[in-house]
Amino acid sequence: MIALDDYTDIVGKKNIDQIRALARLSEGKKVIMVNSTKDGGGVAEIMHRLIPLLNELNIDCKWLTIEGDEDFFNITKDMHNGLQGDKEVFTQKDYDKYLEVNRKNSNNIDLGDADMVVIHDPQPLALKHFYRNGRAKWVWRCHIDMSRPELPLWKFLRKYIVEYDASIFSIAKFSKSLPHPQYLIAPSIDPLSDKNRFLHKTEVEKILRPFGLPKDKHMILQVSRFDRFKDPVGVVKAFRLVKKEIDCSLVLAGGTASDDPEGLEVLEEVKKEAGGDPDIKLLLLEPKSDIIINALQRKADVVIQKSIKEGFGLVVTEAMWKEKAVIGGGVGGITIQLYNHRTGFLVNSIEGAAYRIRYLINRPEVAKRVGQKAKLFAAENYLITRHLRDYLALFSILDNPGKNIIKV
């Protein structure tokens, strides 16, 4: 079991002391976090580490998930896409189903005497509607790119968002005009998890041996769910452009999540685009493949995340932590991680992605310099300890509504 003190060597004693001081202000508070899955995806990964750390600091934090059938998760997947700007049409029947599942879950989820309830993403958003008389403060934590949501969907969901006491977004760009306070909390990675802990070169080789990856070729990597917003087809197209000039290989490694029924469909589209090229490897990874992802990210010569919509892009942070100069789509949270020539590179097209891949392969010294700065930047801004501190600050702020400065 990893404890808060285990992070001292990474973030320094002053950060750990700061967290402990802040935690004392909320000791004994009861917090419930609710989302839709415990497996797969960035949210679940964060919660697996954040919640034990909160409990270690004497915050009584519980993590609950809602239950729903396939229909419900298809609707919420479409909602996720619609909030990220995809054209999605919802019928009244869809909305009724969504509300009905939320209502049923509200019967099963016992809030007890919780002080705060944090609801993650749109799936359980309407739960609050069915708990009108609770004493708890309710916070909606939105992890997705809400910069341009579909208007009818936004109008429907907004009715339920405004019932909350506060909202949290990952970056300012996603904030909306709302009648309650909004806060910014960027997500984070855990530097001690299997996905991010240090691996020696020999360990990397050993882990990757079963996959038969092409040797003696520059390896380009994208790790992401097979999701259209991550544009894996665009990555294959960019790879083709690069391959005209440089002998290289592409690895697309994708996990799946139980609330993501679209994944296999997108995988088929990617296979079609790859057309049997032996230099393109598609790895469909199980949810517990963290150590493999770690090894892939460390092995890669170039890491790309060519998203066309992105909540935050923790996979970018993971590669930055491993000193990679990441090439990322200039969208969502990627734009607050990658600053051109300083912490990485932003691209806006297939051609741009191809150009930057060639640029970094041909300039390993630039890749090294930017990668080193990227690691420092990730350490300062996007590690789990900062995330923990932000949540603790939020708890104190919710306890002091309307105050701009809280003097202890």
Next chain:
Amino acid sequence: MKKKEKLNFFDSISLLSPTGQKAGNLKEFLHILEESEDKVIFHHLYKSQMKSFEKMGEYPNDFANWAAYGIEDVALAEKLANFNPYDFQKVSQARERLAEIIEEHMWDLPTIPWVRPGSEFYFSSATSIVLPMDIEVGNIAELRKALDILPDSSLHFHFYEERKRNKDKEHDDFSIWIEDNFDGTDRLVEEIRKIDFYFFSLDEIRKKIIHILDEYLQEKN
């Protein structure tokens, strides 16, 4: 002989709070700026030093950086960068001057250009929790040592934030404490107050203060 009081350190931990308002061109920006609460202006003008170099960009406040990288108007960025918000006693006065600079600049523009989608300016404020730390110092050598372990947020609080938030303070906490408690420190106090602090990142400020204190302590010994 001056009284000898200890200096107690505080930490100031902030959470950003977007207002939900955004500006896509200078006209919109000016309108929102004029309507914004002081805490919003305070955040964008006075808290930029809390950002690391990579995030901060080239200029010392959020508005100047948006002018440079958002609307891509470098001349305006330069004007906003050269504007020192610490020259004004009240945040509202800084806001008024800022509005004048933008208005004058717009007057000379043939058209008001829009930013590219995604490059809008998003207005935010910050809520801060100020809490006492377990650090206190009784002499200048101890202050020097404390600067090695002080978190950035505490350094910002004592060196920047307090002189703006606390109307009785014209200077940073360190030089005030030295001046109030130690004889023969006029030059040291002056050296610290001479730092052109608005143009430095926290890292640079920390190094500068440490350097000044080290020189003083060496001379004294």
